[in-house]
Amino acid sequence: MDGMIVFACYAVILFLVSMVGAYLPQIRKLSDEQTHMLIALGAGIFLGLLFLMLIPEAFHMAVGHEGKSYDTVALMFLIGFLLLAFVDTLIKHYHMASCPCECHQDEHRHEIYSISAFIGLSVHACCDGLSLAAALIGGESIGFVALIGMCVHKFVVLFSLSSSLLLSIDSMKQRWKYLTAFSLITPLAGVVFYLFMQGIHIDDFVGMPLAFAAGTFMFVTFCNMIPEAFHRKNNELKSFIIVFLGVVIAAVSIAITSVLGGHVH
Numbered sequence: 213m214d215g216m217i218v219f220a221c222y223a224v225i226l227f228l229v230s231m232v233g234a235y236l237p238q239i240r241k242l243s244d245e246q247t248h249m250l251i252a253l254g255a256g257i258f259l260g261l262l263f264l265m266l267i268p269e270a271f272h273m274a275v276g277h278e279g280k281s282y283d284t285v286a287l288m289f290l291i292g293f294l295l296l297a298f299v300d301t302l303i304k305h306y307h308m309a310s311c312p313c314e315c316h317q318d319e320h321r322h323e324i325y326s327i328s329a330f331i332g333l334s335v336h337a338c339c340d341g342l343s344l345a346a347a348l349i350g351g352e353s354i355g356f357v358a359l360i361g362m363c364v365h366k367f368v369v370l371f372s373l374s375s376s377l378l379l380s381i382d383s384m385k386q387r388w389k390y391l392t393a394f395s396l397i398t399p400l401a402g403v404v405f406y407l408f409m410q411g412i413h414i415d416d417f418v419g420m421p422l423a424f425a426a427g428t429f430m431f432v433t434f435c436n437m438i439p440e441a442f443h444r445k446n447n448e449l450k451s452f453i454i455v456f457l458g459v460v461i462a463a464v465s466i467a468i469t470s471v472l473g474g475h476v477h
Contacts, residue, residue, distance in 0.1 A: 223399030229363040230395035233370035252441035252451040254372030256458015258433045266426040274419025285423045292427020339425040341401030
């Protein structure tokens with residue numbers, strides 16, 4: 213079968229799996245405590261993905277395959293982190309300028325959190341598209357196994373992002389605009405990268421973009437999701453337990469991905 217047709221099928225499957233992950237937290241209205249517990253679960257999942265997959269994978273690709281130095285890869289982490297921090301600061305400044313009142317600060321924080329999270333995860337989603345395109349170029353059997361692993365990963369990420377939007381966007385229609393747009397990023401980016409990389413040796417440039425994406429992911433995890441998970445002081449112990457559970461879920465999903473051959477080298 214023509215490679216582009218195969219990848220188009222992969223893109224559709226990945227989009228559908230992502231939308232299922234996005235749908236589950238939106239089924240019914242949750243209380244404030246339930247929503248923050250869901251955020252804590254998402255924070256744990258992101259923490260696990262960051263330390264157990266993204267950072268090791270970025271070093272493996274950039275240092276092991278591309279010959280980059282550890283310092284160079286660490287610098288790319290920092291650039292990704294600082295760039296998203298700058299975007300987050302601009303968004304916060306815009307909101308404070310348009311509405312400087314104290315009474316709405318909690319709502320502003322939730323909205324800023326969700327927007328910066330969306331931006332950071334979008335960068336990572338583009339790199340997911342690059343990885344999937346690289347896998348299929350390596351062979352249809354490799355691409356199929358990578359697709360299974362990517363579906364597990366995207367389901368978890370969309371579930372977490374969907375949970376975070378419950379805090380900041382009351383309109384179901386508006387939430388679905390965000391979630392649908394995000395679900396489309398990886399499939400569309402994958403198509404673009406697949407067309408671009410025909411005949412190119414992809415191992416020469418995957419690692420550094422992945423390191424940059426990990427830096428943005430790091431900002432989302434430590435500056436947005438974890439603080440929000442512990443936002444309610446009377447639930448800190450429960451939040452920690454749920455964050456830990458999220459890390460376990462991430463570890464299990466990564467283990468399943470590894471067993472299925474989902475890591476793309």
